Amino acid sequence: MELAIFDLDETLIAGDSASLWLAFLVRRQLAPTDILEREHALMSDYYRGRMDMDAYMALTLAPIKNWQQLDLAPLIDExxxxxxxxLVYPAALERLAWHTAQGHQQLIISATGEHLVKPIAQRLGVDHAIGIQLECHDGVYNGRTHGVYSYQQGKLTRLQAWLAMQPQTPNMTYGYSDSLNDLPLLEFVHRAAVVNGSERLLRLAAERGWERLNWHLS
Structure with missing residues (x-):
């Protein structure tokens, strides 16, 4: 079994899915307009590799607190x-199709909530997805998370837990990411690829012989 592992935001798509989701909720008048500015301030720390994930998740999950899963699902689909x-990169679709043609399993793993990651993965034809786990009681989101965040080293922890539950251990793994936050993941896989990486990450990729990809929308 061979496995291709993809980050989502700024790797498969030209944007951040959680930020885009908040903007969508604001447009639909389901979240206050000032949430975008507050989220932007927290995201600036993400790019420095020092985001307060507890604060970020509390902020971004507040608009869906007390929502029924069944009621939210159509909005997420829209x-x-x-x-x-x-915003999906055409080259990303080509790479997904290549892995499919090779018979490889595919997994999207992201530091975004699973309520977004799983539907996006399904729409892209990817069978497996890991996102930050949301607490849900009797089909209702309570605005909290549980388990290890799939962020930085936690992304590798969640991946290894997922692998331990699979019937086969992959003899070849591919990994794709744009972010230094995913360095543990890129160092774990057999074949790493940096997509639209920062100067620092591209320099590391050159030193380690990783594939360097420049994906764009047009």
């Missing part, structure tokens, strides 16, 4: 269709 699919 969001994926309108806001995510137009």
């Amino acid at each position: 969001f994926v269709e309108q806001d995510i699919l137009p």
Whole structure:
């Protein structure tokens, strides 16, 4: 078994799915407009590799607190269709199709909530997805998370837990990411690829012989 592992935001799509989701909720008047500015301030720390994930998740999950999963699902489907699919890199679709043609399993793993990651993965034809786990009681989101965040080293922890539950251990793994936050993941896989990486990450890729990819929308 061979496995291709993809980060989502700024790797498969030209944007951040959680940020785009908040903007969608604001447009639909389901979240306050000032949430975008507050989220932007927290995201600036993400790019420095020192985001307060507890604060970020509390902020971004507040608009869906007390929502029924069944009621939110159609909104998420609309969001994926309108806001995510137009931002998928054509080269990303080609790479996904190549792995499919080779018979490889594929997994998307992201530091975004699973309520977004799983529907996006499904729409892209990817069978497996890991995102930050949301607490849900009797089908209702309570605005909290549980388990290890799939962020930085936690992304590798979640991946290894997922691998331990699979019937086969992959004899070859591919990994794709744009971010230094995913360095543990890129160092774990057999064949790493940096997509639209920062200067520092591209320098590391050159030193380690990783594939360097420049994906764009047009």
